[in-house]
Amino acid sequence: MTTSTSESDIQLDPVALLNERFTAGIARAFPDAAGRADALIAPSKKATMGDFQCNAAMALGKMVGQKPRDVAEAIVAAVDIGDIAQPLDATSIAGPGFINITLRSDALAGLLGELGRPDLGLPPASEPQTIVVDLCGVNLAKQMHVGHIRAIVIGDAIARTFERLGHKVIRQNHVGDWGLPIAMVVDYLHREREAGRLDLDTLSLDDLDVIYKAMKKRTGAGRTGLQIAQKLDLGPKVIAELEAEVADADEALAEAKSTLIALQAGEEWAVALWQRISDITMGACIAACQRMHTRITLEASAGESSYRDELAPMVEDLIKRNVAEEDGGALVVRGEGKDPPALVRKGDGGFLYATTDIAAIRRRVQEFGASRVIYCVDVRQALHFRQVFAAAHKAGYATTPDGVEASLEHAAFGTILGTDNKPFKTRSGESVKLQDLLDEAHDRARAAADRSDHVSDADREKTAETVAMTALKFADLSTDRVRDYVFDFDRILAFEGDTGPYLLNALVRIKSIFREAQQRGVDAEWAEAELRVEHEAEKQLAMALLRYPSVVRAVAEHLEPHRLCQQLLEIATRFSSFYQSCKVLGAEDEATRASRLRLCELTARVLEDGLDVLGLPTLDRM
Numbered sequence: 001m002t003t004s005t006s007e008s009d010i011q012l013d014p015v016a017l018l019n020e021r022f023t024a025g026i027a028r029a030f031p032d033a034a035g036r037a038d039a040l041i042a043p044s045k046k047a048t049m050g051d052f053q054c055n056a057a058m059a060l061g062k063m064v065g066q067k068p069r070d071v072a073e074a075i076v077a078a079v080d081i082g083d084i085a086q087p088l089d090a091t092s093i094a095g096p097g098f099i100n101i102t103l104r105s106d107a108l109a110g111l112l113g114e115l116g117r118p119d120l121g122l123p124p125a126s127e128p129q130t131i132v133v134d135l136c137g138v139n140l141a142k143q144m145h146v147g148h149i150r151a152i153v154i155g156d157a158i159a160r161t162f163e164r165l166g167h168k169v170i171r172q173n174h175v176g177d178w179g180l181p182i183a184m185v186v187d188y189l190h191r192e193r194e195a196g197r198l199d200l201d202t203l204s205l206d207d208l209d210v211i212y213k214a215m216k217k218r219t220g221a222g223r224t225g226l227q228i229a230q231k232l233d234l235g236p237k238v239i240a241e242l243e244a245e246v247a248d249a250d251e252a253l254a255e256a257k258s259t260l261i262a263l264q265a266g267e268e269w270a271v272a273l274w275q276r277i278s279d280i281t282m283g284a285c286i287a288a289c290q291r292m293h294t295r296i297t298l299e300a301s302a303g304e305s306s307y308r309d310e311l312a313p314m315v316e317d318l319i320k321r322n323v324a325e326e327d328g329g330a331l332v333v334r335g336e337g338k339d340p341p342a343l344v345r346k347g348d349g350g351f352l353y354a355t356t357d358i359a360a361i362r363r364r365v366q367e368f369g370a371s372r373v374i375y376c377v378d379v380r381q382a383l384h385f386r387q388v389f390a391a392a393h394k395a396g397y398a399t400t401p402d403g404v405e406a407s408l409e410h411a412a413f414g415t416i417l418g419t420d421n422k423p424f425k426t427r428s429g430e431s432v433k434l435q436d437l438l439d440e441a442h443d444r445a446r447a448a449a450d451r452s453d454h455v456s457d458a459d460r461e462k463t464a465e466t467v468a469m470t471a472l473k474f475a476d477l478s479t480d481r482v483r484d485y486v487f488d489f490d491r492i493l494a495f496e497g498d499t500g501p502y503l504l505n506a507l508v509r510i511k512s513i514f515r516e517a518q519q520r521g522v523d524a525e526w527a528e529a530e531l532r533v534e535h536e537a538e539k540q541l542a543m544a545l546l547r548y549p550s551v552v553r554a555v556a557e558h559l560e561p562h563r564l565c566q567q568l569l570e571i572a573t574r575f576s577s578f579y580q581s582c583k584v585l586g587a588e589d590e591a592t593r594a595s596r597l598r599l600c601e602l603t604a605r606v607l608e609d610g611l612d613v614l615g616l617p618t619l620d621r622m
Helices: 014-029 056-064 068-078 105-115 148-164 180-194 205-219 223-232 236-264 268-291 304-320 353-367 379-395 434-447 457-477 500-520 524-528 536-546 548-558 562-581 590-614
Strands: 041-043 052-054 098-101 130-135 168-175 301-303 325-327 330-333 342-345 372-375 407-410
Touching (some): 014 068, 068 098, 105 536, 130 148, 148 168, 148 268, 148 434, 148 548, 168 353, 180 205, 180 268, 205 268, 268 301, 268 434, 379 407, 457 500, 457 562, 457 590, 500 562, 500 590, 524 590, 536 562, 536 590
Parallel strands (some): 130 168
Antiparallel strands (some): 052 098
């Protein structure tokens, strides 16, 4: 799925430019191979041979039945790259047909000038789309855990990418806030308050989490054990004890169902308790999202409760139009072809998660007008979303009022593992609480912070929090989202290697150059100076910077934030090499100094912009 971009977009990536030119040249030289031959542009393996090489001749030679060397000569004669690279001739061909390419320094400088515009080569889309991103996904009365990190930071980074490209983005935090499990907690709170044992004002999310687990355990107690005891004939005493447990569980379940009916009927006492549970849970959720520098707000949350009045009419619509059919007393929507069927109503008349998710698609597409709906949810839900997407398309719910078929996409992600390569848990085997993880990251970053007297406690705390959040988020975003990754505090908080703190440090280093320039009284006229790309380190940095716009667009197209993480790391690494190889403030002449200051400034702008797209906070000093 692609997104529209502005008609004024200019291609700045040298690799993309060379691909375009060589593809056109191949089509001119070999019309029969047009559209079938890949230009195969790759970085040169030897700097002495140029910057890039075209490796198309070998494969194309087989396709057209000619010697690769002859094919390379034909390509060289047909391709036009004189405005961006040194002219090609017979000496550009090496070996059996590799075409060596050396970019022109003045061309790179010109492209950098285009990149340096206010939009950094990313003008707003001329035809902006409405894009819904489903992210976060919390449940009432339950603590957020480490697994929520991925749904939060990946979802928000994808949303930010589309916003950076000028699209309208609607975040949707799909909250599990309805049904029997929540009614169990409401019922417990009601009985405890009536008995005078509960003060709602002091109730915390930790309290609710304990209650939720206790009620789930109570309502499910004894059933499996009783079946085993009866099967193995373990004796009347054991069976009687287990029967008593089941009877208690049945009673608790009946009470919860009664409370659910009261909640569904809108009885004031039940709704008030439900609202208190919601306020506590969502308050903690939004606080965590804000701490992690996301744009997820309370207004972006849509609970399952908000769909409750839509489910029955929607199912009736599916029946009326013969989209759904009965199967063993239940109601299913069968997919087209190999698409799996979706169960939308149980035999007892109850609705399922799939029912709510189909209703959500209908709202997001037909009411919000989304042409693209993206779900940032665990990869283990892949089958569920295949079923839901197929049903929504068949029902026509994925079609906008303008008749556009929306794209429904599952941006699935893998699991966070501990250093033992097993799902990340506490030593007791429980899921790690998100709040505890954020606090530990902060404490570790603070312990490693600058201890010198000139740094205030407030600045030290701010630095620790920024480093911690950047480290956590970058560790997650820099991994291909479909893969599992190992969470290791020592690695992710390091200032060396492929980490968030390394990027922060690179940006802070550049900012320090300009502070020093100001102290030295260097005239700010460098901002309008002519750019020069003469040193090899300048060239390598320039080429990394020029790939930035195309990488951001690729993130939007493929929903893969790790591509941007990798590009920012390359830019930071190229800058480090440049800074070590090329004097900036101590350059040999004013023109060179001015050009290098411009290059530093452009690098800082790209790094800051990219970090902002990913949702990573930055610092001026460390």
